[in-house]
Amino acid sequence: MERTEFSGGVCPNCGYYDNAPSDPSFIIPGTKLNNRYIVGVTLSVNGEGITYLAYDQSIGCKVYLREYMPPNLCNRVSGSPVISVIPARLAQYKALMAEFTELHKSLARLRGQVHVNTVVDLFAENNTTYVVDEYIQSVRFVDYLKDNAGELTWGQLSHMLPPLLTTLSLLHNSGVVHRAISPDTIYVTDKGELLLTAFSIAAVRTANTELECEIYNGYAAPEQYSANGQQGTWTDVYAVCAVIYRVLTGSMPPSAISRMENDNLVAPAVLNPNIPRHVSNVIMQGLNLNGTERTKTVTELVTRLFDEHAEEEDAIYGGFDNGGYGQQPYANQQPYADEPYSEYPEQPYDDQNYPNYDTGYSDDYAYDDYQEEDNYRQPQKAGAVDRLRVPIIVGIVLLLILLIVVFVVAGDLFKGDSSESSKTTTAISETTAVSETQEVTTTAAVGDSVMPQLLGKNFENAKTQYASWITFDAEEVFSDQYAAGQICWQEYEVGDTFDSSKKVKVQVSKGSATVEIPSYSGSGHNSYGEKLDELNIPYTESAESSSGYSNGSVIRIVVTKNGQETDLGAGDSINLNDKYQVIVYYAYNPEPETTAPPETEPVEETTAAPAETVPEQPPATEPAQTAAPAQ
Structure with a gap:
């Protein structure tokens, strides 16, 4: 987390002195949040959170920064602005944080209509939510x-x-x-x-x-x-x-x-x-x-x-x-019992980052509950047995019809062969497996942290920002919605709980899957390959002889889809999810060899000549001398 160093050790906006002692439960002054707000001195604290004097670097003015941090439900990570939730209080922490967010969103909607501190921003960071209010003298x-x-x-x-x-x-x-x-x-x-x-x-x-x-x-x-x-x-x-x-x-x-x-x-x-x-x-x-x-x-x-x-x-x-x-003295009040809290999805102030929560938060009670009851009663026209007689008869008839249908269906099922039974057994096994998977998933969802909004954030920046409590397991995919390098999918929804000791899966955009095949005119195969790499287009290279092109120059390309050639070429658009590939043919024209290696043929002739002359002549003479006497 970035921290601002003050010139001379004193903050010019809030008067904080670097050597002044600070409470470890507060954010250290000088810490920058949301890449915009520099946290200053602490102004007030209550059971809900902490209010700081802060400085908005974007517009250059003081603001009030309210941090949701109920001390009974969470703790501050030592030396960090990150909040660690007490596992046993996680449900309460989430429910009250959703109520905190909805309260300030309601105030933000009334901006300009009411005489209150104007809400100028809401954002989620460090496992909690922050509210920024206008500073007014x-x-x-x-x-x-x-x-x-x-x-x-x-x-x-x-x-x-x-x-x-x-x-x-x-x-x-x-x-x-x-x-x-x-x-x-x-x-x-x-x-x-x-x-x-x-x-x-x-x-x-x-x-x-x-x-x-x-x-x-x-x-x-x-x-x-x-x-x-x-x-x-x-x-x-x-x-x-x-x-x-x-x-x-x-x-x-x-x-x-x-x-x-x-x-x-x-x-x-x-x-x-x-x-x-x-x-x-x-x-x-x-x-x-x-x-x-x-x-x-x-x-x-x-x-x-x-x-x-x-x-x-x-x-x-x-x-x-x-x-x-x-x-009646005020004593012996009933102890407060925690009510079950519903799960909430998590939320910056805009609607994308902060979806509306149905928290059940309601401050208005129906006034009808406080009016006196009307003592007028309708005269009783029929006894209880008379009123229930018709529903009982109808219920008996429906029960008989249901039993008949069950027997008919059961008979058809028993007529099925053993393969149907096998299919049923397989289906039951699959259902059991799915249930077990869901149980594992549900168990895994219980953790010590609340998931912030990651979608649209630069992955490298997010790794640095959340390095102290989130370890990412990233996969690169194509996305037409998010620019290259941005997180386009996160394993947990905003507001979901997760175990910070385990890796969180995310998908990082490689850019749009729809790209245009670049022109290869006048390009060498190495430079053209770099163009294809930038566009994430898979390709292979093949050399062939062509006297009309210099060595290394691209001669032609062939675009294949699932291994089959297509009519597409440079300038055409392709979707990389459809398994397209480009074959790049480039010129390779080896020059004729001017210096031949040492010839072996003359040597062979010189060696063979004596072998043929010396041994062969004597035998040719001797037969002739022998044949004459025989005649």
Whole structure:
């Protein structure tokens, strides 16, 4: 993983000093992620992950970088930004990471419509997911209040609230509930606008879950103190009313959990008589401990908050009804049980890299569940036996028909010869083999890491990037979709688990399978062979004599398919998957030999002559002398 060295040892963007001690659970400042973002100092940590100040090299500006890293479910690999998931917590890690991704994708879709930190990028790396938010100059609302005598008037606040409440309504319509609205998570921009920040998944904002909870006492609704509490838009209504209470009175309301034992909440108008009566009444209604009696939606809250006449007939909250919670201490809650998580496929921000997950994440509950049941009942017109009589008769008839069909089919099967039985046995064996293979595959799929997106990445770069936790088993194939050198297939889908100790199979593109046969005119066979190699066209060479071409020059080519000659030639397109081959014929014209090797013939004649003359003459004379006396 590439790391940036700071000039003089100090980062000019975040002030990090190279020799400063750093927590090993955090990414080392200077580390570059996604080949774009330089990680800086750590800003905040909670049970869901870590937020860093970072620098975007592409556009040259600061950004906020949020890393999904729940400490209860995973650990940081020493000296590396890679995250290692605890095997026993892998299902929870994946499910919550999918929820984390979907949450920020929902925020990204609302870009430009809401007053929140704008999501500018999402990407997967190091076995986790990162979110990049726009960096905006702003101050925390709690610090803003300190600079303004600790509180604001209703006239001042009423001009600042509407954009924030509109934002919250849009978020709720998109299925997003914040659960942590407070003066610490609301920021004031240099334009005086309220900005909502610090979005996290539901588990980190609820007590007794698998993650370390982050609850803002005084602003958290009572249902957040129990994993069994039903949360929804009314949960954020409680927090908004608590913030308004704090801004107008200068005092934070008591925590919901303490109010459940002893509700001593004082109406805002009692603490500050300048607060309009209807505003005080609306705030108290929004802080009702009983979620079913609390204002349920932001739209309803806005309507009542900014309509003075809507509350004129309401009584001042002298003795506020806490919904019955004050008489029942909050204790002995049922322990939280982990629910089974569904499998999720894994996801950068664009739709290709981050497919939509069906996480089951839903913050909106049907209000019908909280309405009173209708006591009206229909009169009973028939007894249970009468109602079941017809279905029973129909069921008996269907059962008889089914038995008849089974006997007929069974009879036909028994008439089959032994070969059919053999086929059946073979089919059963094949099915068993397939089942065993599937079991092995399923077992192999269980691992300690989550597969990132590899498709489209340069293979050599990917080997370097994931060298610390992925070993590749690569195969080169042709691909019309991916350029040469890019990964065009990966063994595991994005988000699947795998064992990082085993090799991961990938296919690397050799380029398009459809190529054009290059021209050989004026080429030597060596240079023409290089052209064919570049195009991955298989070929063989054959020399032949041709007085019209210089030695080594290509004379002609023959294109074969599956060993059979075709009419194709230079300039024609072929698909390399169809087993084409080019035979390259080049000229080979040996020159006549001017210097012959030492002649053996004269030597043979010189040697043979004496052998023929000396031995043969005497025998020819002797027969003649012998023959004369015989006559």
